[in-house]
Amino acid sequence: MPKARKQQISLEDTPYYHIVSRCVRRGFLCGDDPYSGKNYEHRRKWVEDRILQLTQSFAISVGAFAVMSNHTHLVLCVEVEQAQSWDIGEVLERWHRLFSGTPLTRQYCDEQSRETLSSGQVHQIEDLVQDYRQRLTDISWFMRSLNEPIARKANREDGCTGHFWEGRFKSQALLDEQALLSCMAYVDLNPIRAKLSKTPEDSDHTSIQLRIRAAINGKQPVKLKPFNSCDIDEAFTLPCHLNDYLELVEFSGRAMLDDKPGHIPAQCGTLLSRLGVKLESWLELTQGFEHQFCHLAGNVTSLQACRQADGLSRIRGSGNARRLFAA
Template identity: 40%
Template sequence: MVRLARCEVFDPDEVAVAHVWNRTCRRCFLFGDDSVSGKNFDLRKVWIEDLLQHFAAEFGIDLLGFAILSNHFHLILRTRPDVVASWSDEEVAARWCRICPHNRKPDGSPAEPTKPEIRFIAGCPVKLAEIRHRLSSLSWWMRLLCQRVSMRANAEEDESGRFFQDRYKATRLVDEASLLACSAYVDLNLIRAAIAPTLETSDHTSVQRRIKAAQQDVAQSQDATQALKEGPERQTKRPDVFLSPLTIDEASDPIGPDPSPLRDRCSEKGFLAMSLADYLELLD
């Protein structure tokens, strides 16, 4: 049976939520302890997390959840073309230049794009429309994520060829019930695989980051003076700052794109009508 093209399933011009995953070749543990080579590749999980943070800050896509295991990873993504439409031409160009930079800093991070680089994209209507389309595309997110992990892993071991066994898989989540079930599946994945005994010890997962952020909030609330001194900048230090907020309140949340004022994520819209405490109780 012929597989549908991604553009026939997920249109970058409409808001959509998807469960996305990909697996390494032959199911080898190329993100963990590989029994074949006797090597440990846990550092590659950090590579993926770093890329997820970078993409969540620049793409017009919300990162709702993730879990990285020894031979595959899961993501829950929400495309936000409505947020991308609210960005100026210059911002669209600058974001793309930071995703695919022409120059890098000595530490390897993307250098801030120059005015000529921004004008090169912003001044061309055809190129600009294409880039604006890419910024809310699941295919471009996954293409660049898998490509960069593959190239870096192959360079590290002086290998060539395929790193992931196939193109990424994606399932559309059409209602809150399916989104809640998928979130629980992703967040409990390490426990189900007997890799971690609790959510708090589930390394390289979004739920662990949300729990740490909640614990940090409690600790800081006990020291009101320090929290007041740090002010709004305290939010940027949260372990889950690049993740989409969990809770959505349809009665009071603003209507519209609601782009995030932080440079760490796309929007401020949550995706589940429950608090973190209620969600964790459900997982238990």
């Protein structure tokens, strides 16, 4: 029986989650459909653009994403502190970028009309803002805002109605740095594992391609969660340096493909040593992270702490955690 969504997503345990959303139709979301003979490659751009657009409204940042032929992968981080810092005006502005709101909220956003609001109406708006603030930190609302517009556009293009996506997206909580970074590499290498591309920089509609393009100019993508950097507050960054991660992904990608020559010298593996993950375990994680764990992912200590907090007697995946995240 599927676990309730509130049991899969607990911000008290971690702000990071691996999300997978799949199509229900035989026809593909993107790329060449072998059944109909049609090409839907342009839909990848729809999904990528929508993902990046949502980061400008939600207090949810994107660590990694990959748009595949019939599913999407996302690594999301819920930025609760960011949402709490927004005033009423910013919450409403962000909400109105995606939804129409109510006549009262739209009136509040008009400085001239705002002066005519009664105290009772202002209290109504404050209650709505509290709901909007919570929704803008809700992964279910994020995925709803991503999938529904794509489904409507695809239905119009296909001339049909009905479900386009599975009713439930799959969610995995990433409890520690090992789980987070290995899952991000797994997501970023999806096109290479599927033989859709040969290198990360050629992997269209992925976060790794955006990061490499920005890194060439000495920057990080504005719409993705940044890696650790001297000019960014560490509290808002991913837990390693960008160069380390790019080298790690490059090495993992080369090791997975028999026809890719060359290797990265062993002295570049400092990140793996710091995380306490063996090389063989890292390769196994980045080849099939989604299947190594269930709803929770992390080392044994992280899993046990989460189990005690949630009052669970058993957590699936503890065996793989001992094997793959052994120091």
